[in-house]
Amino acid sequence: GTSDPRWGLNNIAGNANILTRIGGNYLDARLIGGAFGTVDAQASAGLERGGFSQNYLIGYRRTDAYRDHADLDRLNLAGKWFYDFGSTRIGAIVRHSVAHAQEPGYLTDADADTDRTRSYAVSATDGGTRRIGQYSLHLDADLADPLALSVKGYANSLHDDRYVRYSAGVPQQRRLTEEWQYGATAALHYHPRVEFLHALMIEAGGDVQVQDNKSLRWLTDRRTPTSQTRDQDFGLTVYGGYLQAMIEPTDWLKITPAWRIDRVDGHFANRLAGTTAPINDYGTISQPKLSVAVTPLTGVTAYANYGRTFQIGAGSASYLVPPRTTDVAPSINEGYEAGVKLTRGRWLEARVALWQQTASGELKRRLNDPSGDVDNLGRTRRRGIDLQLDLKPVRTVALWGSYSHQTARIITPDPATPSQAGNAIDHVPQNVFSGGLDVTPAPKVRLSLWGNGQSYYELDPANTQGRYGEYVVLNAEVAYKLTPRIEISAQLKNLANERYEYVWYDGTQRLHAPADPRSLFGAVRLTL
Template identity: 25%
Template sequence: MKFAVVPRSAPALKPLALACALSVLAADAFAQVAAQAAQDTLPSIVVTGARFPAQAATAPIGATVITAEDIRRSGATDVNAAIRKVGGVYGRQSLDASPDFALDLRGFGSNSAQNVVILVDGVRLNENELTNAVLSSIPVDTVERIEIQRGGSSVLYGEGATGGVINIITRGAGKQGTHGSLFAEAGRFDAHDLRASLTHGAGPLSFDVAVAKRGTDNYRDNSEFRQKTASGGVQYSYGAGRAGLRFERSEQDARFPGSLTEAQFLDNPRDSFTRDDFGTLDTDRIGAFVEHRVGAVELAAELSHREREVEANYFYMSGGAKVASRSRYDASQTQFSPRVRHIATFGDKRNELVAGIDLMRWERQVKSDFSRGDAEQDSKAFYLRNEVLWNAPHNARLAIGGRHERFTKDYSDPLAFPPVVNEHRRQSINAWSLEGSVDVAPQVILFAKAGRSYRIANVDENSLRSGLDVLAPQTSRDLELGVTAGGADRQLSARLFRHRLTNEIFYDPTIGWGANTNLDPTRRQGFEVEGRHAVTQDLRLSAQWQRVDAEFTGGPNAGREMVLVPKNVVTVRAAWTPSGTLSGHSADIGAQWVGSQRYGSDFTNSCGARIPSYTTIDARYAYRVGAWEAAVSGLNLADRQYYSNAFDCRSGIYPSDGRQLKLSLRYDF
């Protein structure tokens, strides 16, 4: 008889208890729709629709928006944490002690970062390698909002958008005059965070600067993390448009605590057996944008360049002596994305036509003890999307779009076995989408999406592949049906989704010593529910629930579960911002329950254990007097000992952080 070992922990909240909040939100939203139809209206916040600014009426269907106030109230100290805590997106513990968790939309496991496109002001942060987007380098005080679009979005955003798109929008033109803030925070594990930001607006010209220095020893041994960031931007607005320039610099040092076996985790989850391993990451980004209107035509473009310098140092014993393995690489990426939008009105109909081009060049030069793998990739894409909006008798939208993208890949590595010399490959792929919505009743919107999305294997996947040729493109047939009910104060959104994948790109540990390959057919399907409810003027509730079934649908593993995919992720938050005599006080508390999942190597579903489910709780209380705000916050308040990353059966475990308490002080001027 086999037993699954459950880590020591505080009592976990039951899944039903967390899910009940969604049921309450659902019942209340539908019950209040008719009564509130006249009072409630959709938020007027401007979001990014079809890669152009759009009002709520033409916002991306099913998008989630996190505002700067949401981020500040939650106490999130970086963009990644805000997406997880406020947006309810599941994040998997990073391997390098950094706060850049792998964000997973719709259950793509260890390759989740390669199936979500992450943008900053429309510029891709994704790299052509097996790394997570470094969101910690974005100063959180510069963020105006974060938009989360779930589901296949390759028509507008290209390869890797099957799970969805996360777009971080930084502040636009500053207010007139000079404004800024100073922030200091300290906490357990020698955590410290110092930030300063300044904005200035004078007529059509505005600029902003922000600097930050943060660090922590983290929960585990040999997991220290230090980071310094600086960013700035200048913008000029004129009658027919605006233009601007922005730069960012980040320097990051991290220790690598390595993995544990299950026995080691149960004995001491803070332990490390790689006490000498460390690395550095330096990133520079610069970008320019322009937007200009000529009558009914809008023109826009971004030009950006990013450079990364990465070093990693690993140590191991050989013949009784400690041996070092070092690697370094320099990578750069340049992107140019011009596009045009034409809007025409015909009676009660509005037509929006968008066309654009995405040009990207990525290069990497490697210097390591085991590789000299230099690589280049060029991509050229053209996309077209047309949307029609009918205002009567029911607001209805219908959009159709297509994209064609070509990739050219060059790779050489004389240290590979066998050596690779001037490998040159070309690939091309198409995507399409059809989506629509209709107001079936006051404040009740039905919507549907269908389409094809895709992903191309990156340089790391192709350098350790199962065959002689480069991996085939991964394609997905996407389908989504949903409903949104309610207004700004009471709203519920529910979506059913399905992704049927062909040639999914994944690391298969059962091939020899392990290799990247194109899997037999796989599928992701399930549902997502999001709700928010203003119980009173002072108390607001929000909740998200994602359930996904990820499994093989063909080949010898047909019917078996995909690895590192929790079936359920439920997030609930409550925000209290009183007025009157209690004005100045505020509190925010959240809980997230993550269901159990298969270990990373368990393709045959034969391991006698699963990664256990867990619940984490975080909270923040703040008090403001004039321009000053003092706050106390806590993460993993129940001090749960858990892990979300484990790559072998009962081993390869990367423990997550224990309880952490922090104190902060902020001054706004």
């Protein structure tokens, strides 16, 4: 959440840490086939000898998709190489993805109800290519008994070239995005021994994130350019540092104060108009944070945290582009959370939390805008409760579930839209939930049932276009081990054949993107 000081840019409501395998000796391959002409093949392998480890992944997916004119062809490649010297580990990670896809477009209210697979003739030439690259270098070192260093450098690349037409009432567009994002993070951890404390860790760190982006758009007629509407070249640099202390006066109390500051720099060029603009002067963005955790009983932890984060404009909205003549302050998020965690061995984990987040001037990207600007929703507030449960009552049964309820409101709207005071923030459902059940009735058999869903959301900040988006989707899988190394399975997605879709409002009409109906897939998996 907002109490994590490690990140600045894009850490608006917190972050998610995704860990993937490093090291090991294994081969894991899976082949899936089924509905809509779908073929999905993945293979990963690990090789570790001495201190040197290698991990590789290759994945390929091809599908005709549920909707007409929605074919997808995608290739993913990844490799990791790490060497462990004992007190020091160095490594490199490379990931590459390329996808070619058609785009079926959106449907009107009537057709989304009666002809869900349809793709209009105006979308016949829609589609594009996307290439993504991720490259990183890693260093982890124990400098001394109480001192450790972690450093990462990275570069991400994006090439996205799309042709898209949203409805018959607007022309087709070509949208070309070229981005390079690179930077570095570093953290120093110090674990001094203090006689009157149970434990103490002091962490100092920082990061720099640099973006070199180009965004170009044209109006086109069946992929033939007719005029150019955007040619933007902009750079963005965000750099910051933090200091954090994890103080444990006793084994049942942990207090974690932290402070982070960030600065923003950059430049913007509208090459179509031949003009430039400086970055908004956001100043030094100060972000205090505090977390407290109390463990009165083994397996019971009560916690509370507070933190500030920030949001700045996306694309051209981060710069002083006319008609703006005065600098825009960053939107400051303030988050509060209090909760209780319960653990009982390996069979029970549960959590309940109450939280609130406010934003001083929440920004929302303006859809389909030639200038790439944003809308200011104004001061907003989100309040909610989160529930989470993982239960393994016996060795052969595992049950999990989560539920989140929130109200998201515009408290003080932008002066240009005073009527939106008290309105719900669009596309934010009040209820989101998921859950599942895994049963192993016999050593070779696995049965799984899982699902997720959400309630309705508003389509626009004015709350005048109705509510859409409610769904509950269930999935089921039956798996059987032919041998200790080979497993076959059948998976039925959208078990109840729920009709649901993503819906948005383009200013003149509601547009729908229907989701897949009930669909059957089969798979075989090999593990060595």
